[in-house]
Amino acid sequence: MRTRRKKGFTLVELIVVMAIMAILAAVAVPLTVTYIRRAQETVDSAYSVDIASQAYFVIADLSERNEVIDPVSVVNGLRKNYGDDFPYPIVAVAPSAKDHLNTLTASEIKAYSDSQWSGSALDISQKFYAVYVGDGTLNVYFFEDGAEVTAQRVSRLIEY
Secondary structure, three states, X not given: OOOOOOOOOOHHHHHHHHHHHHHHHHHHHXXXXXXXXXXXXXHHHHHHHHHHHHHHHHHHHHHHOOOOOOHHHHHHHHHHXXXXXXXXXXXXXXXXXXXXXXXXXXXXXXXXXXXXXXOOOOOXXXXXXXXXXXXXXXXXXXXXXXXXXXXXXXXXXXXX
């Protein structure tokens, strides 16, 4: 007489498979989080470069029309160009911040920013871009969680 074998997995086999899956998850999750963070940093950096490029064109347009070139007029031009399509606020840094440009913090940006764009509406804990135009340079600063991400600051020499 033949005996019938039951089909299925033993408890030991299931535990071994679960242990292997746990090891794979322990390796994969941190790597995935790192890749997502790096991708977001790349996007934010690309936005900084895009703002600088667009600001350069705004400055050229203002210069061509013999209008005043200051941070507020540049940010107004950027806002007109981008409309509501830009994901983060862009603020103008006042000329009084000139001596602090290399050490600006988000709270100082808020203090030195044009009140029309920052005021109480700008939450320094969120991501935002700050634009400074003066002394022949254009500086775009990117702030995240209240701290400047210095690797993503874009500076360009301009002539106007």
